[in-house]
Amino acid sequence: MTTIDSAEPAAYQSARAALLADPELTGRPRRAALAALTDRWLAALLARAGAPDSVALVAVGGYGRGELSPRSDLDLLLLHEGGEVAALADRIWYPVWDSGVALDHSVRTLAEARSVAAADLKAQLGLLDARHLAGNAALTAQLRSAVLGDWRAGAAERLPQLCELGRERAERHGELAFLLEPDLKEARGGLRDLVALDAVAASWLADAPREGLAEAREVLADVRDALHLVTGRATERLSLQDQDQVARLLGVLDADTLLRQVYRSGRTVAYAGDVTWRAVDRLLESRRSRSRRGFGFPFTGLGRGSGAVARGVVERRPLAEGVVEQDGEAVLAQSARPAADPVLWLRAAAAAAQAGLTVAHATVRRLAAESRALPVPWPDEAREQLVTLLGAGEACVPVWEALEAEGLITRLLPDWERVRWRPQRNAVHVWTVDRHLVETAVRAAAMTRRVARPDLLLVVALLHDMGKGWPGDHSEAGEVIVRDMAARMGFDQDDTESLALLVRHHLTLVDTATRRDPDDPATVELIAKTVGTVRHLELLHALTEADATATGPAAWSAWRASLVTGLVERVAAVLAGKEHPALGGAPAAASVAEERLAVEAARSGEPALLLRAEVAHALAAGEAMGVELALALPDRPGLLGTVAGVLALNRLTVRSLTLRELDPIGAGPVLLFSWRVAAEFGELPEAARLRADLRRALDGSLDPGRRLAERDAAAPRRRGTAPPPPLVTVAPGGASASATVLEVRAHDVPGLLHRIGRALDDTEVRVRTALVSTLGADAVDVFYLTDPAGRPLAPQAARRVAEQVQQALR
The missing domain is CATH 1.20.970 (Transferase, Pyrimidine Nucleoside Phosphorylase; Chain A, domain 3)
Structure with missing residues (x-):
């Protein structure tokens, strides 16, 4: 233990310097030792000043928590019972100033301290950490008891104010976990947020999840200590120029490793804050709800109070x-x-x-x-x-x-570990690698209407920079990684190759558009050869924009966007001569079982339905996806909308649909629907019930549209991000020689296909073939339409159909 020979400032300075120079004393033990050394010195100052029994010297704020960083302020309160104490205070404060240590001081009675705390939230937070140093210990105990009581009594008002302070700090200082030069104290996820979480716990209303929180506190405090020693200043900003020295002082491999440790700690603290503030919000809202209903609110601390409604019933949807x-x-x-x-x-x-x-x-x-x-x-x-x-x-x-x-x-995704918390030492980037990937997917989600395969776009947005952290070109490394990841994720060979190509060339469009002449045929031909297909081109275009806009404001501009779009249009024109971008094609031939089903429907004039036998095995194995339902019906107007409505009523989510027209016995056309469905909540309806509902819908005794509307009106409104609006387009003339191809891209919701079918029914067109796919949360549907005579629609009529479907989906 470092000792002080006297209360003189020089003696404290010497002992303090020796303590900070001790190579065996680091981290939390050093902070505690420095606080203890300062405690002894201040106690000696109070004794030398001749303090009466009616005063107490109290540490508050960071010093009150019993730890001092090398350049931390001393936050002190001279607490007294009344009378003249100014001269006594000067005899304490002046030696502290002479020592060169920064001092934040106040002189107050107990009543004055409580009054200041009631008016100033920051002052109240400092007093929550009040710790006795010297003098009348009973006076300090009264202060602590009173301040904690006031804090708990006023928690319903104070905690929202504390939360708002945190939001304001985050707006000013950013997020610790993503800044190249983070403020260790004030940024979101920093040391100040840890103080706020301690204050919430002191209210007894909620507590933060403690997993990893102590470690995060230690990391951030240790880095701040090292920063103080390296700079010789009481700075909290970990600037680029200091990071290498701070890393060496802490024995960390390099500055990147240091930042990853800081980022990890910041993410831990920020997540604990998110969880805690949600708990506080729920509890306070529960208190307000009980008050509005006239119930008392017995204070019980933590528990399920926020989930209860009248008489303890918990509402679950x-x-x-x-x-x-x-x-x-x-x-x-x-x-x-x-x-x-x-x-x-x-x-x-x-x-x-x-x-x-x-x-x-x-x-x-x-x-x-x-x-x-x-x-x-x-x-x-x-x-x-x-x-x-x-x-x-x-x-x-x-x-x-x-x-x-x-x-x-x-x-x-085990490969995620390599990019997790990884800094990007480029001023253009505003995120770490892992968060940049998530942000790219966020932006790609707004572009899903632009591509035929929204699932591939979202996955490649998440994975496109997986090669960062590996030696060499990250695009080349990422291609290798993503091939393996895609295979593990269950993508087939074609999709795996598509993902690999997109990762390998995710920078190609913007690099080429800004560094080459986009009007040069050689440039256009090079990109056409690279992407190979229109589908790859549209995916690469959307990925390029999502990647750039997720990087930061400096990475994308109207000028760059126009260059890339112009290049894409030229390449698309070249590729259009080789293929057509329209989705789908001729559906696969009906199976033997489906042919028999069509014959049964043609002979009986009734719906014929088959739930695949292998589905029972899938369900027994716990697999909810891929339930195959075959349905044959004699052709009549409105079948698509009616059948889709019945499935939606039975809470069956359509994953895919193939619709074919057959005439198995020469008695007239039969529509064969091959559905791949999933039960919305796990249990499939019985085939007999489905068949009965279909009969009722076909004879008019059941109106699926009305029933779905009633159910939708009764459902609670969701708060999710608004998806991109639906897009309904007519494919250009070369998509099919015998039909008009209508493409619908929309957010998948219950009853979507029913609404599309009803809209098509109202236009009196015939749906000859339908290819419906649900890819994640998006539906990508293609309908081959003819007029009643079996001919493709006239261009003007096709546009009217598209507009009517678009209107039905709004």
Whole structure:
């Protein structure tokens, strides 16, 4: 223990210098030792000043917490019972000033301290950490008791103010986890937020999740200590010029490793803050709700109070199979079993993001603890749910952060670990590599109407920079990584090659457009040869824009956008001579079972329905995706909308549909629907019930449209990010020689196909073939239309049909 020979400032300065120069004393022990040394010196000053028994010297703020960084201020309160104490205060403050240590001081009675705290939130926060140094210990104890009592009594008013202070700081100082020169104290996720979390805990209303929080506190405090020693100043900003020295002083490999540690700590603190403030909001809203209903609010501290309505009933609304909404968060249904359903955590995440919710902290922890690894390759549902999560746009981010905090993302994508918290030492970039990838997916979610494969766009947006952190060109390294990742995710060979090509060339369009002459045929031909297809070109165009806009304001401009768009248009014109961008083509021939079904429907004049036998095995294995339903019906107007409405009423989500026209016995056309559906909440309706509902819909005794509208009106309004508007287009003339091709790209919602079908029915066109795909949260549907005589539609008529469908989807 470092000692002080006297109360003189020089003696304190000497002892302090020796302590800071001790190579064996670092981190928290050094901060505690420096605080203890300062305690002894201040106690000696108070004794030398001849203080009466009616005063106490109290440490508040950071010093009150018992730790001092090398250049920290001394926050002191001279507490007294009244009378003249100015001369006494001077005899304490002047030696402190003479020592060169920064001092923040006040002289108050107990009543004055409480009054100041009531008027000044920051002063009240400092007093919450009050610690006795010397003098009348009972006086300090009275102060602590009074301040804590006032804080708890006024928590309903003070905590929202404290939360708002945090928001204002975040706006001024940014997020610690993403800044190249972060403010360790004031930025979001910094040391000041840790103080706020301690204050929330002191209110007894809520507490932060403690996993990793102590470690984050130590890392940030240690880095600040080293920064003080390196600069010799009381600075909190970890500037670029100091990072190498700070890393060396801490024994860290390099500045990048240092930043990753800081970023990880900042993310931990920020996530703990998000969880805590949501809990506070729920609890305070519960208190207000009880007050409005006339119920008393017995203070019980933490618990389920915020989830209760009158008489203790907890309201839970279904979101997806095994997932419900409760108290504004997604939680697991009582019957959900993560260990038996490896896709459950992805389904919960996707459902939460689509509804604009977060996943409850306890739920994420349970999912992380109990979920088993996905099989490789992933089941189809896992891939679909990941795409749905990414397709939620901004609403994806808080859900993703929750999954990140519990390690679920790296469990899903092991390669993610290499880009996690990785800094990007380029002023153009505003995010770390991992957050940049998520932000790129957020921006890509707004562009899904521009591409035929929104699922590929969202996945490649998430993975395009996976090569960063590996030696060499990150695009080349990323291509290799993504081939492996795509295969594990269950993409087929063609899709894997597409993803690899997009990653390899994700910078090609913008580099070529800004460095080459876009009017030069050689430039256009080079890009055409590189991308190969219109589908790849449209994906690369959307990825380029999403990547650039997610990088930062300096990475994209109207000028760059115009250059890239001009180049894309020239390349598309070249590729148009080789292929057509329209989706779909002739559907596969009907199977033997489907042919028999068509014959049965033609002979009986009734719906013939087949639930595939292999589906029973899939359901027994716990696979909710890929249920195949074959349905044959004698052709008549309005079938598509009617059948789709019946499926929606039975809570069957359409993943894909192929519609064919057959005439198996020469008695007239039969429409054969081949559906791939999933039960919205896990249980399939019985085939007999489906058949009965179809009969009622066909004879007019059941109106699916009205029933769906009633159900939609009764459903709670979701708070998710608004998806891009639907896009309905007529493919150019070369798409089909015998029909007009209508393409519909829209957000998938219950009853979507019913509305499309009803709109087409109202135009009196015939749907000869339909190819319907649901890719994550997006539907990409293609309809081959003819007039009643079986001819392609006239251009003006085709435009009217497109406009009518567009209007029906608004």
